[in-house]
Amino acid sequence: MIIRQFFTPGISHSSYLLGGVSSCVIIDPSRDPDMYIRAADEEGLIVSGILQTHLHADFISGHVDLHEKTGAPIYASKSSGCKFPHVAVSEGSTISLDDCSIDVIETPGHTPEHIGFIATHLSSGSEPVAFFSGDTLFVGDVGRPDLFPGRANELAAALYDSLHEKIMKLPDHCEVYPAHAAGTFCGRSLSAKRTTTIGYERKFNPILQIREKQAFIHELTNKMPPSPDHFSRCSDINRKGPVPISSLPSVTGIKPRTGKELLKNGVYEILDTRRYDAFASIHIPKSWNIGTESNFSTFAGWVIPPDKDILLIVHNPEEISKIVPMLHKVGIDRITGYIEKGMIGWALGGNDVDHIRTISVHELAGMLQDGKEITVLDVRTGAEHAGYHIPGSVNIHWPDLRTRCSELPVDKPIAVICGTGSRASIACSILKRNGYSKISIVVGGYTGWIAGGLQ
Known part of the structure; x- marks a missing residue:
């Protein structure tokens, strides 16, 4: 059995090649089919299947692109309602891969149609050796159940059952290969570690330590991170079948x-x-x-x-x-x-240009100390602001400025700060689009603020 992981920074996505003797399947591919084809060639394998754990919300999947280039069938959850040609699988379905057996289990919770793939290397024994968990079980965390309006409690309850009644009944030695690591918005506190085992998660995953179901539901439906806009459209695009990159x-x-x-x-x-x-x-x-x-x-x-x-x-x-x-x-x-x-x-070409003022953390500190009239706009998340912030600063998460910028004075100076300066610049581009001109980016953000001894 061969397992190769492909990690995509930025969206912190992990996809996998699971190989047998002469063929392989690709699990949760990204929109870059060539890298999987190259990897299969390097291993001397033919791509014989494309497996989807769920309709990903945080990125456009590469299942259609990979099918277009390899002709391999796409396996997707029967309850997903996929509109593209695929093999519908559900609880109890088995996919054969040379000397490996891939069993399907239904694991709703992060999404209603979510499934997982349990791999058994038949040449070595009859016990499962690998579990491809998608967004149900991460290293140190579990998938968020709040992406479907009005269904958070229902899906959190389903997630609890999927974890405790199915996944955690796998043997401790079974390796776990999730679809994400730290950096994604599909969970709250993922580890940077990219793979794990059932035994490790049983012992160290804090969410799995919550044994009482209602407490679990409460934990997973409160104080979750904000959900990016594209989360509301990617799932449907993945269901219909994305436009191939080649077109x-x-x-x-x-x-x-x-x-x-x-x-x-x-x-x-x-x-x-x-x-x-x-x-x-x-x-x-x-x-x-x-x-x-x-x-x-x-x-x-x-x-x-x-x-x-x-x-x-x-x-x-x-x-x-x-x-x-x-x-x-x-x-x-x-x-x-x-x-x-x-x-x-x-x-x-003689075209109009614009600019935004930048100020250092010491300039901002001096303005505040001198009592100058200036609004400090903190565009980090509410959780980051709660952890540490400049007293008196206004906290509006940067994407929310698209609808909340009217809460800020348009005719008075605003100093925009984030962790380093990057998000502050996105925020300023939004403010500029809405007619704000008396704005400044605090270069270095809170990283520079603390490093400059301005705690």
């Missing part, structure tokens, strides 16, 4: 003059992917700024309108080959092109 147009350079004309009709949006200090210095008016050094894919899926065509500003055209796939992962497919020669080309 999407290539992203090419667009002259600044053409870009200016495209922006006039309101159908296009500018996404500036440069680091926040470059964006603050000069940018196209009403641009979104999401730097690639941040949680780029998730943040883009959170706020970039999926019904608009996107023009990119990049630091270097060579970055396009990395940036575009990161956008595709969260369903941002309408990428028209990038502005040739970036902001320099735009400025040389």
Whole structure:
């Protein structure tokens, strides 16, 4: 038996190759089919199946892309209602893989249709050796059950049953291969450790220590992290079958003059992917700024309108080959092109530019000490703000500024702060789009604030 893990940073997604003697299956593939085909070739295996644990909410899955390139059948939960050609499986179904047996168990909770795959290496024995848990069981955490409006309690109860009545009855030595690690919004407190065992989770997973069902439900339905916008649409896209990557147009350079004309009709949006200090210095008016050094894919899926065509500003055209796939992962497919020669080309064309003031943590501290009238806007999550913040700061999570910016004074200075500066820049791009001009990014954020001795 061969197991290879593929980890996608940014969305913290893990997918797997499970191989037998001559063939293999790919479990929960990302939208990059070529890497699985290469891996199978390296192992001397043929891709004979594509297994989906559930309809992923946080990214667009690569099941259709991989099927298109390999012809391998897609196995999905019978209750998922998938619209693409697939083999429907349910509790008790078995998938054969050379000298391995893959048993399906239904594990609802994170999603209603969720299933898990139990692998047994028949050449070695009859006991399960690996469990592909999807988003039901993570290392140190479990999947969140609150992604379906009005069904959180129902799904939390189902999750409890899936964990205690099925998964935790697997032997302690059984290895667990989840679909995510730390960094995803599919759980609350995932470990950075990417694989585990049933025995390890039985002993160390804090959620599994909650034995009383109602207490478990309460814990999993309160104080959960915010849910990004694309979570509400990715599941349905995955159910219908995503548009194959091969059918999407290539992203090419667009002259600044053409870009200016495209922006006039309101159908296009500018996404500036440069680091926040470059964006603050000069940018196209009403641009979104999401730097690639941040949680780029998730943040883009959170706020970039999926019904608009996107023009990119990049630091270097060579970055396009990395940036575009990161956008595709969260369903941002309408990428028209990038502005040739970036902001320099735009400025040389005589076009309007904008900028945002940046201030140091010491400048902000001095303003506060002198009693100057300034609003400190903390755009981190509520949990981060509760842990530590500047006294008197206003906490509005950065995505919420799209609907809550009116709570802030438009005619008075606002200093925007986050952990490092990246999220503050996204927040400022939102504020700029809504007519705020007296805003500043606190460079270095709370990391710089604490390092500067300003605790």
